[in-house]
Amino acid sequence: MSYRRYLIGRDVLLDGRTDKGTAFSIEERQALRIHGLLPPSIASPELQVERFMENLRNLPDDLSRYIALLSLQDRNETLFYRVVMEHTQETMPLVYTPTVGLACQKYGLIFAKPKGLFVSIHDKGHIYDVLANWPEHDIRAIVVTDGERILGLGDLGCNGMGIPVGKLSLYTGLAGVAPEYCLPLMLDVGTNNKTLLNDKYYLGLRQNRVTGKEYDDFIDEFMQAASKRFGHQCLIQFEDFANHNAFRLLAKYRDQYCTFNDDIQGTASVAVAGILSSIRITQRSLSDNIFLFYGAGEASIGMSDLLVIAMEREGLSVEDARKKIFLVDSKGLVVKNRPTGGLNEEKKRYAHELEPITQLSDIVDAIKPTFLIGAAGQGPAFTREILEKMASFNKHPVIFALSNPTSKAECTAQEAYEATNGQCVFASGSPFPNVEYQGKTYIPGQGNNSYIFPGVGLAVVTCRIRHIPEELFYIAAKTLSDLVTEEDLAVGLVYPSLEKIHDVSRSIAVSLAEYAYEHNLAALYPKPDNLDQFIKSNQYTANYRDVLPSKWDWPKLN
Numbered sequence: 001m002s003y004r005r006y007l008i009g010r011d012v013l014l015d016g017r018t019d020k021g022t023a024f025s026i027e028e029r030q031a032l033r034i035h036g037l038l039p040p041s042i043a044s045p046e047l048q049v050e051r052f053m054e055n056l057r058n059l060p061d062d063l064s065r066y067i068a069l070l071s072l073q074d075r076n077e078t079l080f081y082r083v084v085m086e087h088t089q090e091t092m093p094l095v096y097t098p099t100v101g102l103a104c105q106k107y108g109l110i111f112a113k114p115k116g117l118f119v120s121i122h123d124k125g126h127i128y129d130v131l132a133n134w135p136e137h138d139i140r141a142i143v144v145t146d147g148e149r150i151l152g153l154g155d156l157g158c159n160g161m162g163i164p165v166g167k168l169s170l171y172t173g174l175a176g177v178a179p180e181y182c183l184p185l186m187l188d189v190g191t192n193n194k195t196l197l198n199d200k201y202y203l204g205l206r207q208n209r210v211t212g213k214e215y216d217d218f219i220d221e222f223m224q225a226a227s228k229r230f231g232h233q234c235l236i237q238f239e240d241f242a243n244h245n246a247f248r249l250l251a252k253y254r255d256q257y258c259t260f261n262d263d264i265q266g267t268a269s270v271a272v273a274g275i276l277s278s279i280r281i282t283q284r285s286l287s288d289n290i291f292l293f294y295g296a297g298e299a300s301i302g303m304s305d306l307l308v309i310a311m312e313r314e315g316l317s318v319e320d321a322r323k324k325i326f327l328v329d330s331k332g333l334v335v336k337n338r339p340t341g342g343l344n345e346e347k348k349r350y351a352h353e354l355e356p357i358t359q360l361s362d363i364v365d366a367i368k369p370t371f372l373i374g375a376a377g378q379g380p381a382f383t384r385e386i387l388e389k390m391a392s393f394n395k396h397p398v399i400f401a402l403s404n405p406t407s408k409a410e411c412t413a414q415e416a417y418e419a420t421n422g423q424c425v426f427a428s429g430s431p432f433p434n435v436e437y438q439g440k441t442y443i444p445g446q447g448n449n450s451y452i453f454p455g456v457g458l459a460v461v462t463c464r465i466r467h468i469p470e471e472l473f474y475i476a477a478k479t480l481s482d483l484v485t486e487e488d489l490a491v492g493l494v495y496p497s498l499e500k501i502h503d504v505s506r507s508i509a510v511s512l513a514e515y516a517y518e519h520n521l522a523a524l525y526p527k528p529d530n531l532d533q534f535i536k537s538n539q540y541t542a543n544y545r546d547v548l549p550s551k552w553d554w555p556k557l558n
């Protein structure tokens, strides 16, 4: 591990990376000169977790719990990750979707201590210098946003910083990427959100978004500066950019840098994993399905493109595979002869020779999909009538309500199971509680990209993968789906249980690393004999490190 801090005295307690709170031993307290700065009783890490969880549960609401968790992260990072790793199911909805969405909406108000790096359009020409201010040197993964499309909540400007912070907490919490390798980053180019511009607590630049060439030059400078400062193999994950930039920037940078777009590719991968698991329940081949996507943005296009790759594996041509996929955007079914025109290149791939239809319910009648997948970020749209229709022509209709956060989901798990008489296969982007229906318990799966991006990150940072071709997202999807057991499927789960996420992320990382070595994409040499063991030995574990001066590995002086 690259990280070492040589601190003594009160500084040891003030640095979240070295602090152990009441877990410092007597020996440590004396050697580090913090004896007396802590109460005498020495706690075990287990007791610290217990104490924290008890307090967390007693807090009045989830936003308070978010604040408590993030301040623990500042205070005692190891304990924070121990809490997240041991109580993943309970804390993930707090540090991540859906609470992180609420936190971003209130980011200015709840702001206490900055997290991550803020680079604004005024830093143009000096981005490298701002990056150089970051105290860690060996940065291997950056999650970057410009805040224009935060989850399904729209433009939250600089307050969108909560998203990179939350995503990177999961790099560590779900995959064991060492936190010191991770950098959350906000590119503040302004916001067009009038409420925020008039909000006295707003944290970002009070100006409208910069667009066009000025925006593109800024992003270009950032990419170059990041790669100069942290090396060309530093992973740059794009997150929550608006459609009009997300596709363009992905196309522009994907072969030049080690980068991917999580909302396009990560979401696609987790959805395809869910689709591959679902067909084990419905007993149909992939190409024997009709997929209807409600929404035609980053997520739906990403899913469609990856689904085509998956169908090609079953022997279908690209043209035939595309014929199985239908998109609905704000104007209705995506068709070739749309009177108003206005189809971008991505949508054109899936435009059909059909008459325009505007209402989702009529579209469902006309297309008779086997899969109904929502990713429009528009909130409830799968009405009881639509869900009943799905059940009328499918024994097991597959319903994915993937928009985030919960308020933007197309329907709830309860609604889906009830309207389909418990027959549907359901997954959602944000977590829903288990549903009791007619004496049976259904466990809704969480089709969230958090099953994918941490594993991708782990593979990249450990094996130094240089580029991330589309194929990797198919492999990640296949690996994830293969880890779903028959018992999972029996309760309706199309993803492995979150309890196993640490190992799931490593399995994904190992599959990706195998591929990367086969295709000359991994820069770590020699190739480890046993990738699983190698990656495991590089996974962060939330154990306190030695901080005794006698155990410091001082830099060698020649």
Ligand SMILES: O=C([O-])CC(=O)C(=O)O
Pocket (backbone or CB within 6 Å): 097, 150, 151, 152, 240, 262, 263, 403, 404, 429, 448, 449
């Ligand atoms: O953050 C999440 O929960 C998934 C995601 O990338 C998004 O909705 O933009």
Ligand SMILES: [Mg+2]
Pocket (backbone or CB within 6 Å): 151, 239, 240, 262, 263
């Ligand atoms: Mg996102």
